[in-house]
Amino acid sequence: MTVVIGAGIAGVMAARFLHEEGGEVLLVDRSRVPASGGSGAAGAFISPKIGKGGPLQELTNEAFAFAHRFYRERFPEQFHPTGVLRIPKNPEDETRFALYEPHNYRPFERWDAARAAAAGYRNVPGGFFFPEAGDADAQEVCRLAAAGIPFVQMDIRKLERTGGLWQLIGNDGMIEADSVVLATGYESPLLDLRYMGIRGLWGSRGDYATARRFPVSCHKDFSLSSTRNGRVKLGATHVKHPEPCRICDGRPLAELERKASAIADTADFRLIETFCGMRATSRDHFPLVGPVIDAERTLEEFPEVMRGAKVELIHYENLWILNGLGGRGFVFAPLMARHLARHILRGESFDGRIHPDRLFWKWARRLPNEWRVEN
Numbered sequence: 001m002t003v004v005i006g007a008g009i010a011g012v013m014a015a016r017f018l019h020e021e022g023g024e025v026l027l028v029d030r031s032r033v034p035a036s037g038g039s040g041a042a043g044a045f046i047s048p049k050i051g052k053g054g055p056l057q058e059l060t061n062e063a064f065a066f067a068h069r070f071y072r073e074r075f076p077e078q079f080h081p082t083g084v085l086r087i088p089k090n091p092e093d094e095t096r097f098a099l100y101e102p103h104n105y106r107p108f109e110r111w112d113a114a115r116a117a118a119a120g121y122r123n124v125p126g127g128f129f130f131p132e133a134g135d136a137d138a139q140e141v142c143r144l145a146a147a148g149i150p151f152v153q154m155d156i157r158k159l160e161r162t163g164g165l166w167q168l169i170g171n172d173g174m175i176e177a178d179s180v181v182l183a184t185g186y187e188s189p190l191l192d193l194r195y196m197g198i199r200g201l202w203g204s205r206g207d208y209a210t211a212r213r214f215p216v217s218c219h220k221d222f223s224l225s226s227t228r229n230g231r232v233k234l235g236a237t238h239v240k241h242p243e244p245c246r247i248c249d250g251r252p253l254a255e256l257e258r259k260a261s262a263i264a265d266t267a268d269f270r271l272i273e274t275f276c277g278m279r280a281t282s283r284d285h286f287p288l289v290g291p292v293i294d295a296e297r298t299l300e301e302f303p304e305v306m307r308g309a310k311v312e313l314i315h316y317e318n319l320w321i322l323n324g325l326g327g328r329g330f331v332f333a334p335l336m337a338r339h340l341a342r343h344i345l346r347g348e349s350f351d352g353r354i355h356p357d358r359l360f361w362k363w364a365r366r367l368p369n370e371w372r373v374e375n
């Protein structure tokens with residue numbers, strides 16, 4: 001049996017694909033229901049990445065191509081592909097849009113200011129409109145993706161490998177597993193994962209009642225959803241802080257409301273519900289999908305790795321990670337989870353772009369200096 005720790009979008013998708021590919025799987029989270037972490041707070045916009053090309057944009061857009069079809073087929077009631085208008089963040093960004101255009105995911109349309117105004121977005125120079133993009137109901141998608149998969153509520157405090165099995169020691173008992181998937185988001189105290197450089201960025205989302213009708217969603221340095229059932233979502237992840245905002249009274253949203261009012265008529269917006277959460281990013285912003293290095297043993301047995309020697313890395317047996325999905329957890333999770341499930345169950349190899357080993361070498365070379373600073 002594979003135990004997936006963490007029932008955010010990463011964990012539920014890993015469990016879903018493992019289950020569908022024929023594996024025996026158990027989903028564990030410290031909360032009673034899925035999506036209690038960053039995933040529940042997400043606006044869950046599913047849109048492509050714009051930019052000057054490059055590997056991260058390419059990977060993101062591969063994941064987007066997979067995700068929008070996946071959500072449309074599997075969650076037709078919870079995914080709303082109304083299209084997303086990408087608006088330049090500022091005048092410099094506006095000039096860069098011409099450079100971005102050749103690298104755009106297709107199909108897309110170039111909207112001018114008048115076309116954007118017709119969709120309710122004023123004082124903007126227009127932008128790129130991606131008709132296949134949209135947003136999902138974050139909590140519902142996670143809940144439905146986890147449906148039919150055994151679930152246990154437990155806060156896992158320790159992982160131990162004994163007699164060829166993993167023991168997951170929790171606040172309230174112990175679970176034995178053949179293999180483990182760590183999908184714990186920004187929290188990673190169970191093993192030494194420092195080489196992956198996982199860090200959190202917190203953000204907030206407000207759901208507002210409004211009589212205004214926005215037919216399409218828009219994304220600037222915040223996201224505003226199309227109107228559904230008299231409601232819109234407004235959100236962004238923007239604050240670098242190791243701890244999330246635990247008591248969210250809506251104050252972090254004031255700045256977002258000010259920004260939104262500059263491009264849309266928000267006069268009648270009435271805050272209904274507030275969400276706050278952390279999202280986890282890796283050191284190089286690529287997802288982390290694959291086996292986990294036993295850093296302590298590798299450094300002990302091969303100290304020359306700290307001087308840049310290429311050695312055979314020692315991985316934990318039957319233990320994988322799915323994390324570092326950044327601000328695009330809902331875009332990345334389906335494709336990354338399928339990769340992981342096919343590796344675990346069929347032995348398919350990992351794509352080097354997402355394999356966590358990529359981050360170990362540089363981290364290990366910097367270690368002696370870090371030790372000196374710490375001690």
Ligand SMILES: Cc1cc2nc3c(=O)[nH]c(=O)nc-3n(C[C@H](O)[C@H](O)[C@H](O)COP(=O)(O)OP(=O)(O)OC[C@H]3O[C@@H](n4cnc5c(N)ncnc54)[C@H](O)[C@@H]3O)c2cc1C
Nearest residue numbers: 006008009010030037038039042044045156185328329330
């Ligand atoms: C405000 C906001 C807006 C966002 N907007 C978007 C967006 O529009 N589009 C998009 O694609 N992404 C968006 N994101 C990013 C997205 O939400 C994240 O990438 C995604 O939620 C990461 O999912 P996860 O499963 O890795 O982590 P999480 O959702 O944080 O899940 C981790 C889970 O692990 C559990 N856990 C941790 N440790 C333990 C333990 N020891 N024992 C048991 N359980 C444990 C936690 O309880 C939690 O449920 C947004 C994020 C935020 C905060």
